[in-house]
Amino acid sequence: MLTLANFIDGEWRAPLGGAYLPNHEPATGEVYSQVPDSDGRDVDQAVAAARRAFPGWARTPAAERSQLLLDLAQRIEANLDRFAQAECVDTGKPLRLARALDIPRAAANFRYFATAILHTESECYRTDQLALNYVLRQPRGVAGLISPWNLPLYLLTWKIAPALATGNTAVAKPSELTPVTAHLLAELCQQVGLPPGVLNVVHGLGSKVGAALVTHPTVRTLSFTGGTRTGADIARNAAPLFKKMTLELGGKNPNVVFADCTFEETLAGSVRAAFENQGEICLCGSRLFVEEAIYPRFLERLVERAKALQVGDPLDPATDQGALISAAHREKVLGYLRLAVEEGGRILCGGGAPPLLPPRCQGGYYVAPTVIADLPVNCRVNQEEIFGPVVTVTPFRTETEVIEWANSTPYGLSASLWTGDLARAHRVAEQLDAGTVWINCWLLRDLRTPFGGTKQSGVGREGGDEALRFFTEPKTVCLKYATESPR
Ligand code: NDP
Secondary structure, three states: OEOOEEOOOOEEEEEOOOOOEEEEEOOOOOEEEEEEEEHHHHHHHHHHHHHHHHHHHHHHHHHHHHHHHHHHEEEEEHHHHHHHHHHHHHOOHHHHHHHHHHHHHHHHHHHHHHHHHEEEHHHHHHEEOEEEEEEEOOOOOOOOEEEOOOOOOHHHHHHHHHHHOOOOEEEEEEEOOOHHHHHHHHHHHHHHOOOOOEEEOOOOOOOHHHHHHHHOOEEEEEEEEOOOOHHHHHHHOOOHHHHEEEEEOOOOOOEEEEOOOOHHHHHHHHHHHHHHHHHHHOEEEEEEEEOOOOOOOHHHHHHHHHHHEEOOOOOOOHHHHHHHOOHHHHHHHHHHHHHHEEEEEEEEEOOOOOOOOOOHHOOOOOOOOOOEEOOOOHHHHHOOOOOOOOOEEEEEEOHHHHHHHHHOOEEOEEEEEEEEEEHHHHHHHHOOOOEEEEOOOOOOOOOOOOOOOOOOOEOOOOOHHHHHHHOOOEEEEEEEEOOOOOO
16 A cells, blocks of 8 residues: 655655554545645644755746756656546546646646746836836745645646745645645656755645644745635634735636527536536536526536436546545535425436446445536525535526626636627626636636636635745835935
8 A cells, every 4th residue: 555755855754743544545435545644743844844945946046946847847747647547546536637637737837837937027116317116026935835635736736836936945735635646746856856845745634734834933925725614714823924825715606608609519618617527626617507598408408418427437538527535525515415405406417326336436435417406596505615516507587687696605716608799798707706707618727817716715816927926025125326316
């Protein structure tokens, strides 16, 4: 059985407490690795290593930092199969998806920020004929990077790449449910010769490792992706210490289909938005609103498509949907399905375990793709994040009505809308409360754009220049070059 270690100061270290957590393969329910159950002492060691490494790394020329990060990208790509296999076994997601989405995007994160730092600008302002003010953006020091289990390598590298590119050092804490790709990444750090301490990985529970990072006095920057409740805890603990923070949190995203959409394309996009990665993507379109004129036909075809999705062994290339992350998460999702019935919903397909699973997967954490109709817009199932393969469908009559419904949850991460009317597309996009609005598409990401949510979906933005700015501290330098004001 695979036993993981922490990666601290360029070395593999066992957790100081000597304890390990069992890591289950979601597709089978079997334990397949042991993860360090680290604590504050391991975090102290990692932060100390990162602190020692910081001055040297911050002074390293951008071109050298860039080259090391490009080497990491290249090695991830060269090890695509190994990473994808690990991601698939760790998360329960289809191998096909890990190969096509998670791992290539993780490499792209390193490529993007490795090259972005070669083209930065900084502002300069002249104050009349008296002084020049310029802005120095400097790395802050040790960054604490905490990531969830749904897109483990992609979301962790989305933080590691800009943090390191800008000259910070980091301590990363992956979700203890999905630690293996972070472990493989640490191996690559050794291979490319990343200086010891620049990136440290400490495995373990959020309540121990995560909490110790959040309150550690030396960690000045925190980048967190995860649930809204955890985000609130982190904000409460970090705010009195005045840490710079981004919080990327949950979503309950609307997917709005107007009758003048391109029907088949919209149907395919909506199925993907609802069920990709078992619905375990913060950006999933889990509330589908369909204009009345096409509602019956759209609903019928949606159910047909949902039933046709192949749920099975994530390692099988024919599988469209794999297992949920854990037994506890499956219970949470099934609890919402029971609640949906209590709230007046009609389950049109799915609603529990899929009927046929291969023998290897009998103990896995599966829920079949589920479509629910007839729920009130304001019921709990339509307001709370389920984070599973579950979509609710509601007919609407007017643009005004659907905008109000789309905006009615406490979340504001993303939204999609589908229409052939360009004027309406822009008009509605402007009125949706969301950090990202997709028109006639879903999950089309450009790494240069700001990414994040409004309302309870988060604080701050990641991506592009926003990330370069977040990981650096602006300092204004004012140089007076005239002895007195010209007037
Ligand atoms: P959690 O909030 O449970 O955990 C996220 C990470 O935080 C994990 O590494 C977790 O460790 C750690 N953590 C837990 N408690 C604390 C704490 N008190 N202090 C510091 N760290 C802590 O989220 P999940 O892993 O369950 O991920 C799913 C959630 O992530 C969903 O709500 C989803 O919407 C959101 N998400 C948001 C995205 C966005 O960009 N907005 C993108 C992807 C997901 P441990 O695993 O040990 O609990």
